[in-house]
Amino acid sequence: MSAPLLFLDVDGVVLPFGTEPDDIGADLGRRLAALPGELVWATAWEHGANDEIAPRLGLPRLPVVEWRESTAAQDALDEYFNLHWKTRQVVEWAGGRDFAWADDEVTASDRDWVAEHHPGRALVHHVGALLGLTGPDFEVLEQWLRTVRGDEGGGEGAGEGTDESGGPDNRHPAAS
Structure with a gap:
């Protein structure tokens, strides 16, 4: 079984707003590398x-x-559902694999859409843009990734989304 994916945005997540790239360092990289998931850039920075x-x-x-560019019809649907412009393509890129997605612009609408359209388990995690990834964000991501991998017995929490504050969203699992 392959490790779950961990999609990472740069601006507002890895690089807090107001921070220059030269100000980030290897400590953050070590923390990211230690997470039990396969890291993937999901950022407008692309390569x-x-x-x-x-x-x-x-x-x-x-x-x-x-x-890739979306169609006018997709843009209209995304606007109607209040989806982030990345949401559909993150789900598509995952190809059914379990994933966590850390982004500063995701909302409950993205969580709901992923839960309805992604066959695997997913955690759509909102990160505060001014702080970027913090200790509590790492705790949420690590716990979810370990649970999905079966490192902690697959207990409660597998497949659940998070609310805007980063706490559990128990309304429904993120996998349908």
């Missing part, structure tokens, strides 16, 4: 994240979600 961000974090080159 630039491997050129500019990964070396500063001490990370190897990571897989990258390459964004």
